[in-house]
Amino acid sequence: xxxxxxxxxxxxxxxxxxxxxxxxxxxxxxxxxxxxxxxxxxxxxxxxxxxxxxxxxxxxxxxxxxxxxxxxxxxxxxxxxxxxxxxxxxxxxxxxxxxxxxxxxxxxxxxxxxxxxxxxxxxxxxxxxxxxxxxxxxxxxxxxxxxxxxxxxxxxxxxxxxxxxxxxxxxxxxxxxxxxxxxxxxxxxxxxxxxxxxxxxxxxxxxxxxxxxxxxxxxxxxxxxxxxxxxxxxxxxxxxxxxxxxxxxxxxxxxxxxxxxxxxxxxxxxxxxxxxxxxxxxxxxxxxxxxxxxxxxxxxxxxxxxxxxxxxxxxxxxxxxxxxxxxxxxxxxxxxxxxxxxxxxxxxxxxxxxxxxxxxxxxxxxxxxxxxxx
Numbered sequence: 001x002x003x004x005x006x007x008x009x010x011x012x013x014x015x016x017x018x019x020x021x022x023x024x025x026x027x028x029x030x031x032x033x034x035x036x037x038x039x040x041x042x043x044x045x046x047x048x049x050x051x052x053x054x055x056x057x058x059x060x061x062x063x064x065x066x067x068x069x070x071x072x073x074x075x076x077x078x079x080x081x082x083x084x085x086x087x088x089x090x091x092x093x094x095x096x097x098x099x100x101x102x103x104x105x106x107x108x109x110x111x112x113x114x115x116x117x118x119x120x121x122x123x124x125x126x127x128x129x130x131x132x133x134x135x136x137x138x139x140x141x142x143x144x145x146x147x148x149x150x151x152x153x154x155x156x157x158x159x160x161x162x163x164x165x166x167x168x169x170x171x172x173x174x175x176x177x178x179x180x181x182x183x184x185x186x187x188x189x190x191x192x193x194x195x196x197x198x199x200x201x202x203x204x205x206x207x208x209x210x211x212x213x214x215x216x217x218x219x220x221x222x223x224x225x226x227x228x229x230x231x232x233x234x235x236x237x238x239x240x241x242x243x244x245x246x247x248x249x250x251x252x253x254x255x256x257x258x259x260x261x262x263x264x265x266x267x268x269x270x271x272x273x274x275x276x277x278x279x280x281x282x283x284x285x286x287x288x289x290x291x292x293x294x295x296x297x298x299x300x301x302x303x304x305x306x307x308x309x310x311x312x313x314x315x316x317x318x319x320x321x322x323x324x325x326x327x328x329x330x331x332x333x334x335x336x337x338x339x340x341x342x343x344x345x346x347x348x349x350x351x352x353x354x355x356x357x358x359x360x361x362x363x364x365x366x367x368x369x370x371x372x373x374x
Contacts, residue, residue, distance in 0.1 A: 015082040017249050018316070019323035022110050025081070026056065029106065032085060033058065039092050046105065047140040050121035053110040055140060060091060063099035065268060069154035069261075070105040070141060073126045073225070075112015075119070076316060077158030079241035079250045083257035084156075090262060099269045103148045108137055116318035127157075128221070130228040138225075145229060152193075152235050152268060154261070155179075155226040158250075159240040161313075161341060164293040165212055168338025171245070172289045173211030174256055176201060177238040180220035181231040187280065193235035195283040196274050197267050202286060204263040205256050211244050215286035237264065246341055248314070248325055248373075294330065296370060297340035300347040307346070311337045312363060312370065324374045329361040344368055 014024040033043050042059040049055055071081040084106050091097060107113055111121035119125050120135055129138040145153070163172040178194035180186075187195075202213045216238055221227055230236040239260060244252040296312035311331035317324045331337060346353065356364045364370060 015085060015254075016251070017323065018078050019116060019318060019321075020078065020082075021321060022053065022107065022113050025107065026054075028085065029056070029058070032089060035089075036060075036092050039097065041092065046144065047136060049109070049111045049137055050135065051111045051114075053114070055108060055110060055137065056106065057144065058088065058102075058104045058106065060088060060102045060104070061097050061100040063097070063101055065100045065152075066103070066148060066150045067100060067152045067154060067265075067268070068103045068145060068148050068150035069156060070108050070144075071156035072106070072113060073108040073137070073141070073155075074157060075109045075114070076116045077118075077241075078113070079158050079253050080156035080239055080257050081106055082250075082254045083241075083261065086254075086258050087261045090258075091265065094265075096265050096269060100265065103144060103150065105141065105144065108141060116316060116323065127225055128223045130223050130225045132223075141225065145234075150234055152197075153226070153229045153237070154264070155229075155236060155238045156257075157238065157240050159216075159242045161243050161295055162291050162293050163214065163242060163289040164339055165214070165287055166290050166292075168290075168292045170212045171293050171339070171341060172214040172242050172287075173209060173244050174205070174242050174253060174260070175214035175216045175240040175289050176260075176286075177216035177218055177226075177240070178283070179224070179226040179230045179236055179238055180218045181227070183220050185218055185220060187276075188230070188233070190230055190233050190235045192274070192276055192279055193271070194230070194237045196271060196279045197235070197237060197264050198286075199279060199282040200267040201260045201263045205259050208259060209244075209252075209256060212287055214289040215283070216240055216289060243341070292336060292338040294334075294337050294340045296327065296342045296344065297337060298344045298346060298368070300345055302346065308332050309334070309337075310363075311340070322374050324372055326372050327363050327370050329357060329363045 014020045040062045046055045046057045176198045178191045181188045226236045241253045294311040295314050298310040300307040311334045312327050313330045314325040353367045
């Protein structure tokens, strides 16, 4: 049976929103793995984080094709982690179980997750630590790579809501990248394989979504994990989970990433020789992404004898295990902002409008429904 782009209802309630308590996630993971009776599945502790939190890996499958995937190396990027639960359930029940061996690190940075920070507890970006290997989490990932010796790597991330198409007409729902392997950005055999998989992913989910799927920028950085693994000859794919319109919980994106993982698995198993020129042509036709969006754009705000445009971004602030989305004024007449996930044109509003701008540029407007939410 062809399961490409199929759906599943397996989703732990703890994963309904962007933030979840780490221990609750591990409990849900244990429940899921406990349901895999009769299948080869192992969950074990890979090591400890800076603060002593356990970092786990899950090994699934009995096949010869080996894929290493890791998620949430940035602690405040949870969408791909949430997608792993339905993906693992699908994988175990599919024919691919006998074709692949998967090594999955669902949360590489539990300290960052608990604090809802990009960096780890030492304020180090783990995705800029591929060469120095200064952090225990970085060492654990590199060790897993060396011991497992994967045929492919999936580097799972979230991207911010600031990305749009080059003309700014549309926001970017998700994006993908076959990272460069060196400064020249030469198309190595590993890059080409990753590009081929990405082309098939985008063909799949583009038919399943009205949103734009983009191509992430491929500037080389040897300190980035994906670039390093690609340079070592292992096809590596960067998954960047974005946002669909005002779905700030990214529920729709979870399903898009789940389907992307499905499609990637099926493509790799069926890939033989590929037409390199066709692969390159299709890959470079994917919409490139640019930083030109904000969350809310208020246009034509009266200011003296003229008007100004105000750019607003939500910051995700964790307090007492609740993740709040707090609006902040980030720009006035910012020419780099071409569009927004919500646009308010003050020239079309006759009523009196209230603005409350407090310390740090936090902005609230009851009349425009610009509020803190969670």
